[in-house]
Amino acid sequence: MTDTVTSTPTPAPTPPPTKSRPGGSRLAGVLRLREFPVALALIVLVLVTYAANPLFLSPQGTKDLLLNATIMIILGVGQALVIITRNVDLSVGSILGLVAFGTGSLFANVPGIPIIAVFAIGLAFGAILGAINGLLVTLARVPALVITLGTLYIYRGLNNAWAGGTQYFADDRPDAFGALSVDTILGFPLITLLAVLVVVVVAIVMAGTRSGRDLYAIGSDPDAAKLFGIPVGRRVFIAFAVNGVLAGLAGVLYASRFNSVGATTGTGLELDVVAAAVVGGVAIFGGSGSVVGAAIGALLLTTITSALTALRVDKFWQQAIVGVLILAAIIIDRVASIRTARRLRLSEARDV
């Protein structure tokens, strides 16, 4: 995008209001990244907290920070996929709950089941739940907000019916499974590395493959995408299914990370996840943003909690600050898009 602007050799008769760019085009490019504000906020937050309380970045502190963020990062990546196609999935909290409880009951009722099998079953379970969302959205052509609000209730109800008052605790699960969220490599917990792997893989798919780019096209303008020959229904369906898989993965990891899983596991997560994606620069009406941004957004939101504790700020302020952050993210996004629109208009005017 920047190249097209800088390569116009004719000296502009009316100097553009934006600063001249030749030297700093790369820096300007970085500054204009959608992920930039949230990444900057995260860095500032971590540095300020560290300056005030060095224990914040001790090995144990860092590990807690990453562990807390892991599940949110995975959910945020999945949600970003769906939001980029101009849809939304509110049922992720319920999917996570169902899969987490399923994981607990597998370990409790099938002694000696290999951990890898549990992962496979959990992912498949999540895929099925996500595919149901996808089918309802694409076949019935009903807005995803309504469908997934419905499945939020249905999946939660199924979880309640299945679990009743039962809870499964970490004692029922093999030590190796719990160790996933205890053991570290170079200070990174294993499940966090898994989350990073997810982010990298999905980011590459979104940036470099045809189907990934199609998702952006669908979110920018569904009708145009259809005219262009993109199989809109199939792509949206796959986005929902993949989101289900990731929510399933988050569910299995939840069972590894936390002691108990029961009927209410994951309740109310959905809006936090959407918030993480929005804070990370994923536009709520689709077409722009990246999974890396969503992951950073998730990391930022979970880091705030720990940072406020470390800074001895009253913990009650935490949620209000999250709210302000979300609003700030939306406003920054709007300002940026107005700027882009103006710049495009100017450069087009000059080319003519």
Add this chain to the structure above:
Amino acid sequence: MSDTKHTEMVEPTATSAVSADTTKTLRDEPRGRTGWARILLGRDAIMIYLLIATIVIAMISIPRFASPVTVGFLLLDVIPVLLIAMPMTLIIITGEIDLSVASIAGLTSALMGVLWQAGWDIGVVLALGLVVGVLAGAFNGFLVAVVGLPSLAVTIGTLALFRGLALVVIGDNAVANFPPELTAFFTSKIGATGIPTVMIGVLIIVVAFGVILHFTPFGRGLYALGFSTEAARFVGIHVARSKFWLYVASGGVSALAGIYWTLRYSSARSDNASGLELAVIAAVLLGGVSIFGGKGSIPGVVAGVLLIGTINYALRLGRVSDVVLIIVTGTLLIASVVAPSILDAVKRRRHDRRVRRELPQAQPSGSVSA
């Protein structure tokens, strides 16, 4: 509804049809319903029949359902959802949404608790609670209508912000010692009917919103807004102003729901009414309001709210586990949106087939674009 649109559009072009034009209305095809048929067979009417059927079935099959006690508790339970559903209906009709309603109710509740404990007069406490709700709504309205940000994202933000402020105000505390005569009033019934006294106020609000939506130019303008903001602007509707006041109304009514919640349960806590926003939206959508905007009615929404309330109450009386009930809510919601869309698809296919039969094939005449 779509039938009527077609009849207006395609009459004069019928002679120059080149290929099978699927937007054309055929002579023997049923037109849009008019008069009584439209009222008695419409979406709202179906919701009301469903509601009546549910009540009758519950009265027959569940012992102890048909009693004033039922009426009382059922209504007391649905009042918060019913209240907030009113402004929510108007907002969704304009194509926007407000997810922060439950947080506004929670913030009102928290503030009431703190002020009351600090020894303020209860009248002032109630008034300030309402003012805070209105201000919170105005904040939403400013961001959505004036700044022009997407309401879904904005109200997710204020959902967290207002709930967070509630936490800041009252923290972990709970205030319970509200004046007993006031809390008694909020659970009192009108004579032996079992109808809660506060229903009178709720009814006034429901009727007021019904009149505003269905019988004023402002209300008709909201439908236009939901169909097309651009077109609404061209016909002279103040888009930003309308939306702004809707959010203010939403904040005010949410505050009323918060006051009701606090005094009915005689408890001011930061997490009061949390999660209510999704229940309200589910009820509104079940009541026939289109999430795309431009479609919906107050009677339908009232029926939707009462339907969910009745089913939940009946199943609870019938010893169905409380937590499983939300499956019913979810299924109803999905069925209510998927069923019309399937019906539409069937109707369209039948229409297309009929068109093809009547206009056998494209006649390659040269008189196109004369």
